[in-house]
Amino acid sequence: MDTGASLAAIEEEARQAIAAAPSLAALADVRARFLGKKGSVSSVLRGIGALAPEERSRVGEAANASKERIEGFVRERRETLERAAQDHALAARRLDVSLPGIRPPQGHLHPITRVERDIERFFAGLGFSVEEGPEVETEWNNFEALGIPPDHPARDMQATFFTEGGHVLRTHTSPVQIRAMSGRQPPFRFIAPGRVYRNDRSPRHSPMFHQVEGFMVDENVSFAHLKGILYAFQRHMMGAEVELRFRASYFPFTEPSAELDYRCLLCRGAGCATCSQSGWIEAGGCGMIHPSVLANCGLDPERWQGFAFGMTLDRAAMLRWGIPNIHLLFEGDLRVLEQI
Ligand SMILES: [Zn+2]
Incomplete structure (x- = not known):
């Protein structure tokens, strides 16, 4: 198997899945799917032992570089999702100054x-x-x-x-x-x-x-x-x-x-x-x-x-x-x- 080609395919698949994650929870699942202990990139790393010795360090380096890039996609997506959540919360609290005010009850002298x-x-x-x-x-x-x-x-x-x-x-x-x-x-x-x-x-x-x-x-x-x-x-x-x-x-x-x-x-x-x-x-x-x-x-x-x-x-x-x-x-x- 050409591990270089399959790493590139995994990375591209991860990039798309991360970009499509609709929420922070979904993003965490996607991250686990690619970077977790049983994730796709980890499997590639686990397969290194079966390779010829001269191949090992090349594949290992490539897999680690992929891992870093995928982490980068996750970080970016997380920031986007967090900002969106914050904007949404702010929008819900926004004050419409053009609405008529609520007059507080006003007392008077006895x-x-x-x-x-x-x-x-x-x-x-x-x-x-x-x-x-x-x-x-x-x-x-x-x-x-x-x-x-x-x-x-x-x-x-x-x-x-x-x-x-x-x-x-x-x-x-x-x-x-x-x-x-x-x-x-x-x-x-x-x-x-x-x-x-x-x-x-x-x-x-x-x-x-x-x-x-x-x-x-x-x-x-x-x-x-x-x-x-x-x-x-x-x-x-x-x-x-x-x-x-x-x-x-x-x-x-x-x-x-x-x-x-x-x-x-x-x-x-x-x-x-x-x-x-x-x-x-x-x-x-x-x-x-x-x-x-x-x-x-x-x-x-x-x-x-x-x-x-x-x-x-x-x-x-x-x-x-x-x-x-x-x-x-x-x-x-x-x-x-x-x-x-
Ligand atoms: Zn009278």
Whole structure:
């Protein structure tokens, strides 16, 4: 047999089979068929022993050269197949930038925060700055300095949460008045928004709710300034046609004191369920800061006067978005919050 010719035939057959191998697994089979222990080239090498001695090295060299060339075909084909597999995987993952995007869900500020920021912006326009205080207060700041001694009935109206150290979860934002005025010199123009706590729960009351306090102290501040500012504020919140009513009232820390009502926007004063048939809805309390409160802050009440007002932020949010139950604001239910 002419081993040279048969090696050339084996090599050509291997080249074609390798080029036709459709996958890496098929390529491994083809390689074994020609180069494996029982492969065609190995058989040629095994047959060397039967050859004449002078033929052996020539055939051996030729067989090894064939083997190398076939390995070269296998390597080339493997690279081609691997590149194709990689391209295919990349194509499957390719991003089509011309497709419309998937919009990620977007949150928004809580309704209370929106009302609070709106109020802050309005009062900033009138030269008021924002003052804050802690939610755990001393009894002095929350009660005594505001004219509510331990046996005062106003404490019952603000039935509240006490801590073991004799502190109290503040029942209103008014203690911020004491903090803001003590050790400072007027003129003052502050608003103080924040969380407050009372032992109170009903569809319209939550044990935790939000108030905003506003106060102004100077040498010539009168009730007329208070009315002017509250009118401007309620027009901003409720619209230009809002009608207000000041009703004589009592707070231990203001004198004179008033409740501020606005005419019901739903029935225009005729009476409906929302206004409990009265035609009016409470907007908050206000009055001239009591001289003893000024004195408790180290200010001379003969020289300085001021007004203060307070209202519930939560009620403003409930009105603005028609939320019937205050608890819906704090339960974190996205079905409610996403509607706002
Ligand atoms: Zn009404």
